[in-house]
Amino acid sequence: MKPVKVGLLGLGTVGTGVVRIVEGHQEDLASQVGSPIVIEKVLVQNKGKSRSVSIAADKLTEDPWDIIRDPEIDVVVEVMGGIALTKEYILEALERGKSVVTANKDLMALHGPEILAKAREHRCDVLYEASVAGGIPIIRTLVEGFSSDRITKVMGIVNGTTNYILTKMSQEGASYPDVLKEAQELGYAEADPTSDVEGLDAARKMTILATIGFRANVALEDVSVQGISSVSKEDILYAKRLGYEVKLLGIAERQDDLISISVQPTMVKQTHPIASVNGVFNAVYVYGEAVGETMFYGAGAGELPTATSIVSDLVAVVKNLKLGVNGKQGSLAYKEKKLKTDEQISSKYFLLLQVADRAGVLARITQVFADYEVSLESVLQQPTPGNPDAEIIVITHDANKAAIRKVLDSFESLDVVHKVKSVYRVEG
Amino acid sequence: MKPVKVGLLGLGTVGTGVVRIVEGHQEDLASQVGSPIVIEKVLVQNKGKSRSVSIAADKLTEDPWDIIRDPEIDVVVEVMGGIALTKEYILEALERGKSVVTANKDLMALHGPEILAKAREHRCDVLYEASVAGGIPIIRTLVEGFSSDRITKVMGIVNGTTNYILTKMSQEGASYPDVLKEAQELGYAEADPTSDVEGLDAARKMTILATIGFRANVALEDVSVQGISSVSKEDILYAKRLGYEVKLLGIAERQDDLISISVQPTMVKQTHPIASVNGVFNAVYVYGEAVGETMFYGAGAGELPTATSIVSDLVAVVKNLKLGVNGKQGSLAYKEKKLKTDEQISSKYFLLLQVADRAGVLARITQVFADYEVSLESVLQQPTPGNPDAEIIVITHDANKAAIRKVLDSFESLDVVHKVKSVYRVEG
Structure with missing residues (x-):
């Protein structure tokens, strides 16, 4: 059986996890798709750097076009991040008939429709499960698991950094600046934490979830965003005394055809399952007209959880490749969005x-x-x-x-x- | 566009839900699969009976072969239950090239491998998401969401009746016989509750989950089963005092290649998320080597939640039909099981x-x-x-x-x- 050849753009934490899973689970993967999956080329910033996974030196390249334009490569896995240049690479990969798996929430939140349209045009898949909630297969669940239902609300803790900070503040009565500093020391928060703590990261993920859940052309600017930097020790104390926890929730709601999407620190009743999702864990609550309430819980980030989602997407792409049915995802966002006014929220x-x-x-x-x-x-x-x-x-x-x-x-x-x-x- | 024609075997609670969803969400379904989905014929026990959904009289039949042997029917949805006769119908439907969606856990736990082999032989799909945990898309998650991971443990509350009883006993300090009686009056337990309370229903579901999770040929008799009828008020009291709840858990574990599967009343630490899954809700905990711990929570039964899973399966079958790729699920259970001895559990x-x-x-x-x-x-x-x-x-x-x-x-x-x-x- 001819192996399926994968080009990997990026060998950071998640990229390393992808290599580990593809190599470690080679036999299981081959049983599922009917042929070996081989990581053929890997884009790195510096070929000379020492790494925690062993990859033959001749597979490494510092030139992305080496991968994008290699006719031998069947599928491109993008875990390098970034927006403008990365978009250029992905669009050209699609034009050359390569399906793409990406973990890039920024790119998908901003340019998802354009990329998905290009994919359909060239009969390629673009799968992006890893872009939201790391190891939780929430996109697949919304697209396939609830394909028959009408989703009315998606509510999630989709940012691990802020959930870690709020959990610590709640459990230890610590202040926001103190916990942020600790999170930065532990590597749970970036040196510049703005994107996490101001809710932008969560807003990008909610854009993706709302687009899929409501099948409407939601854009990032439709999300009303507020971060956690103003949450005080005192607020959390009062919340707890009244039976609530403070969580940074993304909430996408639909009533008839009217949509609203927001990210904000929210007081959640302690009896609600999402109130006890702590630390860096993520959880997404989905309400469907028929299914009622469901919750999906798991690791929201990390090398292996995120890589699992990527490789599961890779398996799906390779199965489609074998069947010759790539690019048939259909237009997920076929509804024109109508946003609620503030009077309706x-x-x-x-x-x-x-x-x-x-x-x-x-x-x-x-x-x-x-x-x-x-x-x-x-x-x-x-x-x-x-x-x-x-x-x-x-x-x-x-x-x-x-x-x-x-x-x-x-x-x-x-x-x-x-x-x-x-x-x-x-x-x- | 030529409509896809569905034959429905059974019009009980779940069958009625299927009709409601297919008719109520017609537009959304058609957008996804590219043509209308029509319930063409429905098998009922008595055509004359009055019903809560309106179906044209000429669509009703009392003869299953009317549906199985109708060349116009593309897909058979089986929600009538039963084992021997139902298996005969499903096998013949497959022989005639009709894909099947079923909610029948008894049938799939006992005859899953034979039915799936017949499906592959005739290039048909057999999907059975609704057979486990009602509205929670757990089968799809194990098959696709975690296709790249190695699942080491699946632990679930997969029987709503017993969870309702144990929850009531815990919350109200009531005795098992009293709560069982109440559950029977409310319709949460059958007049003959044996299959639920003795753990057989849960064992069937765990057989299905272990087969898929471990991709091994697990059989019902491999499950060690103990029900809840011996759980006393006193046990629950002691459990709570020590920080535990008593739950009927199905536990399927794998260590290297060795498997064990059991269903038994279990003391679960109150801090574990599954301890707070109450009432008729279901939850399935999945541990993967890469993804870590994840939990999926939702309604385990009921007309609409179960029907959602069935119609989502129907959408998947119809998509495959349009693509001409039915019957490509592959052999899920390609590993020869090796069971743990009691010394290894x-x-x-x-x-x-x-x-x-x-x-x-x-x-x-x-x-x-x-x-x-x-x-x-x-x-x-x-x-x-x-x-x-x-x-x-x-x-x-x-x-x-x-x-x-x-x-x-x-x-x-x-x-x-x-x-x-x-x-x-x-x-x-």
Whole structure:
């Protein structure tokens, strides 16, 4: 049997994992696809560097075109990251009839439709399971497992760094800057953590999940994003006291044809399964009209979990190659998106207010909520020993985002409200 | 576009769900497969009966061969249950080139290999996602999502009835017979609950999961089975006090090439995610060498969740039909199974012993464990007011099943042990 030849773009952590799995599971893989899978060429930055996997020197190249333009290469696996140049490589690989497996969420969130269109045009597959939630096969589940259902909500912890930070803050009562520093020392957070902690990484993943879940042409700029840098020790303490955990949740919702997508720190009821997803683990909650609620949980990153997803995609591509049916994924996003306005986006909210400690204040505050038709689930006045101000915690019933904004605007000009300390969406 | 014609064998709860989804999601389904999917004929027991879905009278038939032998029917969906006759229908459907989607765990656990071989011979698909864990796409996940990984353990709550009973016993301190009676009244348990409560239903599902997970020719009789009818209120109380929940777990394990499969009431650490899967929900934990630990959670039964899995399988079959690639699933079970002996099956155990309350008893008991090289994690003497006997709880470190059996045999002839009240496997 003629071996299937793979060109690997990148030999960092994940690329190394791909080599390990393809070589370590060679027999199992060959049994499944009917011929050996061989890593034929590997793009590296520096051929001379020493590595933790052994690869014959003549397989290494520093020139990507060596791989893209090699007619012997059947499939390109892209784990180098980056956007503009990487896109160029992938598009040319597709033009040359090579199917592509990628872990590149940035690229797929920004240029997914263009790349998938090019793939169809040239009868190639582009699979990208590893781009979201590492080892959890969530894309495959949405595309195939729930192909018959109508997904109404996808809610996930899709960024391990921020979940690690929030878990530590919750479990140890530590502050955000302290835990971030520790996470950076442990290698769980980047030297420049912006993309993770400001929610951009999660937003890219939610763009991909919403596109697939709702089969609509969602774009990154449709995601309303807020990161975790403003989450305080105090917020988490209050949350826990009320039976909640603070999690950075990506939430994509659909009502009839109207979609909303957001990423924000959210108070999640402790009884909800997603509240107990801790550390660097990821989890994606999927609600379908027929299937009801389901959850998928696992490692969101790491050399081998991510590489598993890549090699499973590779197996799928090779099976299609053997059957001669690459490029038949169909147009996943065949629906024109219609985004909800802020008036249509509804959820419960938690507000922590610092107010004047005198008679009649509570009445004036609750009147503001009433003015904008926001009804309240609970109002709690916290004792604040040694402080002339009082603290009030409000949890609303479902309210629309526009109304909450108007409430917050009104508080600006209300003398008895000295400060809006925190505002959180509430789930579960 | 020529519609794809489906013959439906059975119009009970799940069959009705299939009709609802195929008709309700017609547009979405057609977009995915490129042509309408039509339920052409439906096998019912009594054409005259009134139904909760409207189906044209001329589509109903009381004769299965009307469907099996109709050359117009492309795909057969089997949701009638049963074994011998149903197998005959499915084999003939395959011989006539019709792919089959089935929810029949009994049939697949007993005759899966024969049916899958017939399917390959006639280039047909047989898909059976709905046979295990209702709406959770766990079979697809094992086959495709983790195709590149080596699964070492599959552990699941795969029977909703027993999980409902154990959850109620745990949450309300109720007794097994009382909760069983209530479950029967609510329709969560059958009038004859044997297959559920004695673990047979779970064993069938574990046979299917182990076959796929380990790609080995596992048979139902390879599963060691114990049900929940002997679980007492007291056991659950002790478990909770020690930080465990009692769950009926199916556990399939592989070490190198050696396999063991069992179903038994198990004490699960409350911190393990599977411990908080309650009520009729199902969850399957999968450990892969590369991916680490993952969990899949959702509704294990019910009209629509199960029907979702069936229709998603139907979509997969129809896609293959359009591509002309049915029957290419390959041999899933290409490995000859090697079963572990009891000496090779290792886990922690919980034992509750009723013993004579006098000096030196504990030493004699712990000596028995030592004789068979079972080391102990904890030993706890319970106060038993008003009882001349004492109660001792022992939790062992990992010990092999044969050694535990020898310990229990020795207790039979040890005068100070009056009764072995409970023995549980421990996980997490």
